Amino acid sequence: MSIEEIKKIDIGEGERIPTLHELIAITKGKIKLQPEIIAPGITNELINILREENLINTTIISSFQIEELLKVKEIEPGLKIGYLLPKALTKIRIVKRRVQKAIENELYAIHPYYPIVDKEFVDFAHNNGLKVNVFTVNEEDMMRKLINLGVDGIFTDDITLLYRTLGRI
Numbered sequence: 001m002s003i004e005e006i007k008k009i010d011i012g013e014g015e016r017i018p019t020l021h022e023l024i025a026i027t028k029g030k031i032k033l034q035p036e037i038i039a040p041g042i043t044n045e046l047i048n049i050l051r052e053e054n055l056i057n058t059t060i061i062s063s064f065q066i067e068e069l070l071k072v073k074e075i076e077p078g079l080k081i082g083y084l085l086p087k088a089l090t091k092i093r094i095v096k097r098r099v100q101k102a103i104e105n106e107l108y109a110i111h112p113y114y115p116i117v118d119k120e121f122v123d124f125a126h127n128n129g130l131k132v133n134v135f136t137v138n139e140e141d142m143m144r145k146l147i148n149l150g151v152d153g154i155f156t157d158d159i160t161l162l163y164r165t166l167g168r169i
Contacts, residue, residue, distance in 0.1 A: 020046070024053050034155075036084070037063040037072070047076045060133075062111055066101060073105070080108035082133060087113040095121075103128045111135060111155070114146060122150045140165050 006017055018026070020035070027033070033055060037043060050056055061072050062082035069081045083102045089095055095116055102110050109131035112121070117134055125132045133153030137143050143154060143165045156162045163169045 020049055024049075024055070028053065028055075033059045034082070035059070035061060037061060037065065037068045040065070040068060043068055043071045044075065047072065047079070050079070051076070060108065062109075066105070069107065070105060073107075082109035082111045082131075083107050084135070085110065085112040085116070089113070090116060092116075099125060099128075099130070102130055109133050109152070114142065114154075117146065117149065117151065119149050126150070137162075 003019070009017055011017060024033070033050075035046060037046065046061070050059055056076060056078045060080040060082050061069065062084050063069050064084045064086055066083060069083060072079055072081055083098065085095060085098055089098070089112075095112070099110055099121075107130065110125050111133045112135075114134040114137050117132065122132050131152040132150075133155065134146055134151050135155035137146060137154050137156050138158050138161070140161060143156070143162060146154060147165070154162055160169065
């Protein structure tokens with residue numbers, strides 16, 4: 001779709017999908033960004049925008065595609081990089097291979113789907129210099145469990161619930 005077609009989409013209550021520039025204008029100084037590279041070919045443009053907006057030091061780039069993450073690292077070594085592990089990834093030996101790939105490439109973080117995370121996973125990642133940011137958690141009990149396991153970050157659709165769980169509200 002063209003940007004004009006995308007801008008016409010109503011995502012509910014009259015809201016429209018913002019461009020990255022519009023999102024940055026709304027959020028800069030309030031939250032840190034964690035854009036995900038979904039498709040190849042956008043890495044250079046994304047990095048240029050982050051440079052223009054002086055957001056290199058406060059942004060984590062993530063992707064399921066290790067090749068794209070390695071491009072990011074090559075182009076802009078100052079960016080933090082998080083390797084997403086797909087929901088369908090449940091076989092522990094494959095999970096370990098992906099974590100090992102993140103370690104070998106000196107990435108900043110691993111972003112697993114929360115059900116595969118246990119204390120052993122968190123400890124292994126931390127002992128090898130990786131942060132653990134889990135996705136997508138929308139239940140308070142699970143948030144508490146993951147916090148107690150020592151995860152570094154939680155992706156959620158309910159930031160108010162997470163803040164309440166953390167005692168920030």
